[in-house]
Amino acid sequence: MNILFVTVFQISEQKGGTERTTARISNEMRRRGHKCYNLYAKPIGDMFEMTEFDGIYTNYSPESVRDIIDSQQIDKIILEGAFIMVKNVYDGRAKASRKPSMLFVHHFAPGYEPYFNAFYSIWNQFRYAQSLSNRVKALVKVLIYPVFKPYMDASFHKLYKVAYSLCDKIVLLSPEYSDDYCKFGNINDKRKFASIPNAVSFDEFIPLEDLSKKEKTVLIVTRLDEVQKRISLAIKIWKRIEDDAELNDWTFKIVGFGESEHEYRKMVSTLGLKRISFEGRQNPVGYYKKSSLFMMTSLFEGWPMTLNESLQFGCVPLVYDTCASFHEIINDGENGYLVTDKNEEEFYHKMHALMLDANKRMVMQKAAIESSKRFTLDKIVSRWEKLLNE
Template sequence: MKYVTEYHNSILLMERTFSRHYWKWLAQQSETSLRTKALARVRLIMYPLWLIHCRRAVLDNFLANYRVANALVLLSKHEIPEIQKLTDMDLARCKVINNPLSWEKIEGEQILDGKKKQVLIVSRLYNPEKRLDRAMKIWKILAKRGLTDWQLIIVGAGVHEAYLKTLSCEPGLKNVVFTGRQAPYPYYRDAALFMMTSAVEGWGLTLTESMQTGVVPIAFDSYPALHDIITDRYDGCIIPDDDLEAYANCMEELMCNPEERERIARNGLVSCRRFEINIIVEQWATLIESL
């Protein structure tokens, strides 16, 4: 009997989601209970020790899967250096197979003719991981620069929907629309730009969904697999993590330069073919047959 396991997320998930910023943010929320605020403050004080414990627990979970497997499949080759920071164990049985595209169809270049002045976010509204408060801050920077003829459309639902809607009503924020949970494909067809502000992702299917529908994806450099998906300024844009001004600068350039925006979008329509379902299935078949 041969065993194949898959580590279908990033080794950095826990530490990037529950970062110092998260515990500080939680302690400052007005709706947070006194008990939770106290716990958050303790976690802030004890954070270095918690981080050691967190990394050990995540590594133990990974190795438990690795030791029983003939092959352990990762989503990204860029995860391997991050794992090797935690262990000197030989990882020869780690294999890499990316996620396939969400939809079979890749749009043609004609889709670019119908693009509107819309920026899209498709996300679970869970702020510690998705950091959508950053998106609101970036949108406010753009509004201050006079870019008020664009619309930000947020497709998704989650526990922090009310919090994010409150942020969207702050002075200086305009043209922010929450659609709730919807089938996202029609929104991709209309949008010109896509925002990802996540602290971490395992893969990021919304980026490849953007590419196959002619939307230019923009993301913080916050997780390893991003570099499997996007080549900066070729088929998307990668922003230094948490640099809100740099993110806003990139968006402003693309909003004001339709030729550059369409060049990147066209490249994305071609680049995403790497992840077509038949290619990914063939990689899985090759792996299984090799065992």
């Protein structure tokens, strides 16, 4: 089978969740004998190790899409969250002699997009822009925000509807998301939906004998973005942990980077916290292996890669219950905890109890590892092959 993966960004496992998923799926597809091609809109620079494909293209005009389809005899087109490219790909397919199926994959919880146009997010884009041109663009958004916000929100609603109309399948991360997609896109038809979760990010699982080597460390691996990730809530919970004399041998590590890091560092300083560290951009595997607990305080996610990762390395997750997909990943009280959103008291008490009960942690760590094996790359790619062969 010849598959064209259409993406907004050039593909590298190190870029982000969407790109990592695309890289792992395409690599396994190629290993199984399929040919995989990538058409992307935006390069990501030289700091990343790029994923190999049987062919890579950057021109997504309808004429170029037509030529790719016919020259490479494309059988299936998978659009990885690339709303902005749907119309051109559809028009290119219409011009081609071959008519491959188009599958659009939504990598987030449907309806999340307006949050990224919140004023807080736009203002931080201006404050922490790395170049003059980006700073000017962000300033324009700030100045015209009363007009910009409703315009962008309306455009996202339209993009959902266009993708559903033009594509043959809409692939969501959870079957629970179909209603949300329909509501946000004002769609009354559910016949095109399918669901496939993300695979675990790594091929290794921590050996059970290594669980005894874990340290008394709480871990977060994330992009530092307050609008979505709400790390300020995790820091507030950690303040209660540091104030608890019974837990003075525990530490908290935050792996990742992003535009909200300055605010988080300031918050930590203001609260006088001493056992919390910002680790920056790192390979997280070593941190997962050493850490005992994992926190997630996100307002929304799709199928979070880091939650899968925490499970496969026996790092027990405690998660604010904000997304339907969490219930497919976590069996509450068995391989992790789902906590009522923004209930700091509940979060603290569940974490406190786990910190003081090494036997309970060990039982849940073993359950976490076993539960993550539901999402091995082999199993997820087999589901993709089945869908593509329908």
